[in-house]
């Protein structure tokens with residue numbers, strides 16, 4: 001417990017969505033955000049695509065830059081969470097090392113594995129990235145020519161090829177209620 005939390009009614013937490021591109025991280029985080037706003041909760045969303053156009057727009061996808069990207073996001077998430085905000089972080093975050101660092105830095109870290117088979121993500125190909133990766137137009141794409149290190153013990157695992165967005169959202173809401181975070 002840090003000094004900031006002592007005077008704040010809400011605990012704050014970081015819900016960290018990890019999974020392959022197209023697995024459904026952004027979709028679920030957006031729906032969860034709306035659900036929490038309806039309940040008048042303080043919520044903020046940090047999404048990979050948005051953050052890479054602002055806070056970390058100077059970074060690329062080298063190993064070093066990926067480290068820095070997650071480092072900065074973790075720092076911002078930590079500041080928000082300790083001020084009572086429910087922070088929804090949606091990044092592919094393929095490396096265990098990065099997620100474990102975030103877990104150590106943050107109080108109330110909830111790792112959500114948005115789990116969807118690669119074939120289904122590729123079928124969805126929301127951004128057309130898999131097609132480009134298969135064609136060799138982009139390199140080091142997670143799941144194709146860069147590894148995705150699946151979480152071993154996530155707080156939640158959501159199978160988005162089997163469950164609807166609403167079911168996924170309700171599962172997270174149920175978890176947050178059980179942990180008295182909302």
Ligand SMILES: Nc1ncnc2c1ncn2[C@@H]1O[C@H](COP(=O)(O)OP(=O)(O)OP(=O)(O)O)[C@@H](O)[C@H]1O
Nearest residue numbers: 020021022023024025026027028126160163164165
């Ligand atoms: N249960 C579900 N949960 C989330 N998305 C689902 C689900 N079922 C189907 N989908 C669809 O899967 C797609 C997921 O795309 P989305 O952009 O959310 O993925 P992402 O994980 O954020 O990918 P990226 O890492 O590239 O940003 C959407 O088209 C969404 O409608």
Ligand SMILES: [Mg+2]
Nearest residue numbers: 025026048090
């Ligand atoms: Mg996304």
